[in-house]
Amino acid sequence: MRRFNHGARVATLVAALVLACTSQTPAADMAMDEEVVVFEETAPGWSFAIAPYFWMAGMEGDIAEFGAPPVNVDISFSDILDSLDFSLMAVAEARYDRFSVFSDFLFLKMSPEAVTPFGVIANTVQLTSKTMEFTAMAGYALIDTPGGRLDVVAGARVWWVENRISVQGGVLNGLWRQDSNAWVDAMAGVRGRANLTDTVYLTGWALGGGGSSDSAWDVMGGIGYEFTDRFSAVLGYRAMGVDYQDGAFLFDVTMQGPIVGAVLRF
Numbered sequence: 241m242r243r244f245n246h247g248a249r250v251a252t253l254v255a256a257l258v259l260a261c262t263s264q265t266p267a268a269d270m271a272m273d274e275e276v277v278v279f280e281e282t283a284p285g286w287s288f289a290i291a292p293y294f295w296m297a298g299m300e301g302d303i304a305e306f307g308a309p310p311v312n313v314d315i316s317f318s319d320i321l322d323s324l325d326f327s328l329m330a331v332a333e334a335r336y337d338r339f340s341v342f343s344d345f346l347f348l349k350m351s352p353e354a355v356t357p358f359g360v361i362a363n364t365v366q367l368t369s370k371t372m373e374f375t376a377m378a379g380y381a382l383i384d385t386p387g388g389r390l391d392v393v394a395g396a397r398v399w400w401v402e403n404r405i406s407v408q409g410g411v412l413n414g415l416w417r418q419d420s421n422a423w424v425d426a427m428a429g430v431r432g433r434a435n436l437t438d439t440v441y442l443t444g445w446a447l448g449g450g451g452s453s454d455s456a457w458d459v460m461g462g463i464g465y466e467f468t469d470r471f472s473a474v475l476g477y478r479a480m481g482v483d484y485q486d487g488a489f490l491f492d493v494t495m496q497g498p499i500v501g502a503v504l505r506f
Contacts, residue, residue: 291331293501295478301493305403305419310490317497323352338381342393346373372400375427388435394428397456401491421489423452439466453484472503
């Protein structure tokens with residue numbers, strides 16, 4: 241409940257920022273009407289955007305797999321980066337007038353490895369971890385002015401987690417075990433943008449929900465700069481949490497850290 245309340249406070253802040261900017265002076269109202277992490281306002285009709293990003297997030301919480309008791313984890317971004325094999329992160333949107341379809345995709349593959357003492361039972365133990373999050377939401381702009389925009393959004397978030405432990409060397413050479421789980425949560429919230437000047441803007445979202453999970457939340461706030469009508473850069477901070485359990489499988493974690501991205505519009 242504490243996490244969901246945090247998301248609600250951020251949602252209120254996002255709405256307040258947009259309302260404040262939409263009531264500015266005429267000079268401020270001349271700011272370019274363009275959606276942040278997703279895109280500019282045009283005349284009625286379809287418009288599209290894609291925003292690849294890199295999230296420098298650490299992870300903390302409780303995880304239980306392979307039938308073992310829960311383990312508390314507290315991993316910094318530098319630790320994750322050391323074992324990162326591949327990552328792909330992107331936001332995309334299609335918009336028609338006040339209506340929009342929004343998606344967020346995140347995939348991480350990590351392979352941390354540990355050397356065992358003495359090397360009798362095993363020489364090394366390697367964990368291959370894959371995490372995917374995909375969110376699809378539909379939105380409607382309650383506020384859509386030259387000073388900013390406020391969308392209400394609703395949809396679903398899919399999680400998939402897979403971990404594989406393999407042993408090399410020693411008595412247990414070649415032993416491996418794999419555990420995975422997937423689940424879906426209903427999500428809803430707000431996304432907003434507030435134009436500060438004709439090139440600088442604030443953006444953010446606040447989402448909350450659950451279903452398969454006991455709770456799920458996601459908040460982001462950032463500042464963007466428009467280099468051209470078709471290209472922007474965004475720098476901000478994102479925090480996301482999920483509390484899911486299915487039998488002996490537990491994934492109760494919070495991920496948070498700086499985020500940097502580019503917004504391409506067409």
